[in-house]
Amino acid sequence: MSTPMAVFGTGYLGxxxxxxxxxxxxxxxxxxxxxxxxxxxxxxxxxFYEPGLEEVLKRNIEAGRLRFTSSYEEAAEFADVHFIGVGTPQKKGEFAADLTYVDAVIDTLAPLLKRPAVIFGKSTVPVGTAARLGQRARALAPAGVEVEVAWNPEFLREGFAVQDTLHPDRLVLGLDRERPGRAEEVAREIYAQLLDERIPFLVTDLATAELVKTSANAFLATKISFINAMAEVCEAVDADVTVLADAIGHDARIGRRFLNAGLGFGGGCLPKDIRAFMARAGELGADHALTFLREVDAVNMRRRTRMVEMAREACGGNLLGTRVAVLGAAFKPESDDVRDSPALNVAGQIQLQGAAVTVYDPKAMENSRRNFPTLSYAADVNEAVEGADVILVLTEWKQFCDLKPARLGKLVRQRSIVDGRNCLDPTVWRDAGWNYRGMGR
Ligand SMILES: NC(=O)c1ccc[n+]([C@@H]2O[C@H](COP(=O)([O-])OP(=O)(O)OC[C@H]3O[C@@H](n4cnc5c(N)ncnc54)[C@H](O)[C@@H]3O)[C@@H](O)[C@H]2O)c1
Structure with missing residues (x-):
């Protein structure tokens, strides 16, 4: 069955x-x-760059099923099912999430809702937001109590967004238990094809649905910081964290995925989501429960400092006047997203210490230039590494993992490489005469 619907916010998620x-x-x-x-x-x-999305977009525009507008009036007229997919960034100068944009969607949309409607929130929000938005929507809408707000958190990964949206690991739907309505029935219609595929569908209350998303991100961040903490210990005793990860990862209770030590996490989700989670827990008087996330955040940020130190060591103890090639700018491969990118953060710090930094990324050049206009940018890997004293691999794009040490060796001033993602084979690089350093190995 085809349902007319509006999606507010057309960024990575929307x-x-x-x-x-x-x-x-x-x-x-x-x-x-x-x-x-x-x-x-x-x-x-x-x-933005998202593999496979352009084909889906074009196909559906041509089929007449997909249109875009800036008009909330048009949206309210067109659909009785609405999705909120606007941003919830970190507030400036504090940990809490900035809810201005989700609030604005309700404040603009609700007064236009003259017929019963279901609003599904997809943005990542602090627990309690959905209930508050529901109240606000009912108060502002001419349709009043016939407007429902439910929460349907999104788990897609940039780089796999289409696959994750059409074939997610699970669907979660939070309902306002005090006001039984049509949200579950509507969600079952909308996602009928996914439910036919037997994708698990978990129906819960609003608060649990909001917490599923934030706790999933807190867990993933913790897993990455755990292995990065092990990398710190490995560095202290000359052990190899990559072998350690392989070995502990064989234990099915631990699992090998998300256990790659390196420069740590960044992007528009994990860092701000764990901070917003801590801030919200504080408001709820449950801050003790999440103090460990402070350490998770601290371990993660220390990786960036460590990378700057390793670059400095590779340049003989002083970055002043050196040439540093930075390969990677996106916060992860298969994305052009540079929000809180560890790579650009490191590039910026190294430049402040007096190095001439040249950055290359296969997809994130435009976003990088916009956010870090003072860094130099190269058109390709060769141009970036020309005359470099050290190469830093900071995003594990496949093309960087496949680099040939012999060929690059002819372009650089010094054969020195720091592998911030442990994505290169140390033996291959060392055998080709390079000074190779990984993180925690
Ligand atoms: N990017 C991801 O991988 C991902 C995954 C899961 C959840 N999320 C969550 O989804 C939400 C959106 O993230 P994103 O990465 O897509 O952000 P984004 O910045 O790419 O997109 C947000 C969009 O909302 C638009 N917008 C702002 N105010 C608006 C308004 N009043 N009405 C209509 N549109 C408005 C902006 O112009 C922008 O295009 C966040 O809460 C994020 O945490 C993101």
Missing amino acids: ATHAACMAELGHHVLGVDVDESKLAKLEAGEVP
């Missing part, structure tokens, strides 16, 4: 959700306040 819902056969209107983003999307162009 554009993917809108296109994928159209792919499931629904009629979708994507709504954003950014006219330039809308113009690109309308032209069938994805405003």
Whole structure:
């Protein structure tokens, strides 16, 4: 069955959700306040790098199932099912999430809702937000109590967003238990194809659904910081954290995934989500429960400092006047997202210590230039490493993992490489005459 729906916010989450819902056969209107983003999307162009999304976007625009607008009036007229996919960034100068954008969606949309409607929140929000938005929506909407707010958190990974939206590990739906309504029935209709695939569908209360998302991210961040803490210990005794990870990862209770030591996590989700989680727990008087996340954050940020130290050591103890090639700018491969990117953070710190830093990334050049205009950027790997005293691999793009040490050796000033993602084979590089250093190995 095809359901008309609106998706508010057409960024990494919203554009993917809108296109994928159209792919499931629904009629979708994507709504954003950014006219330039809308113009690109309308032209069938994805405003960011996400493998496979452009095909889905184009196919559904051509089929007449997917359109975009900046008009909330048009959205309220068109659909009775609405998804919130706007950003919830960290507030400036504090840990809490900035809820201005989710609030704005409700404040603009609700007064236009004259018919019963279901609003599904997908953005990652502090626990308690959904209940508050529900109250606000009911108070502002002409349809009053016939407007429901449910929470349907999103777990997609950038780089695998289409696959994760159409074939997620699980669907979670939080309902307002005090006001039984149609949200579950509507969700079952919308996601019928996914449910036919027997994707687990967990229906819960609003608070649990919000907490599922934040606790999943807290767990993933903890797993990465755990192995990075082990890397620190390995560094102290000359042990190899990559072998350690392989060995403990064979234990099914631990698992090998998300156990790669290196420069640590970044991006538009994990760092701000664990901080917002700590802030919210503090407000709820449960801050003790999450004090360990402070350490998770601290271990993660120490990796960046460690990388700067390793670059300095590789340059003989002083970065002043050296040339440093930085390979990678996106916070992870298969994405052009540079929000809280460890790679750019390190590049910036090294530049402040007097090095000439040249950055290359296969997809994130435009975003990097916009955010770090004072760094130098190269058109390709060769240009980036030309005359370098040290190469830093800071994002594990496949093309960097496949680099040939002999060929690069002819371009650099010194054969020195620091592998911030432990994605290179040390033996191959050392055999080719390079000074290779990994993180925790
Ligand atoms: N990016 C991910 O991988 C991912 C995964 C899961 C959850 N999330 C969560 O999803 C939410 C969105 O993240 P994102 O990465 O897509 O952010 P984003 O910054 O890429 O997109 C947000 C979009 O919302 C638009 N917007 C802002 N105010 C608006 C308004 N009032 N009305 C309509 N549109 C408005 C912005 O112009 C922007 O296009 C966040 O809460 C994030 O934590 C993101």
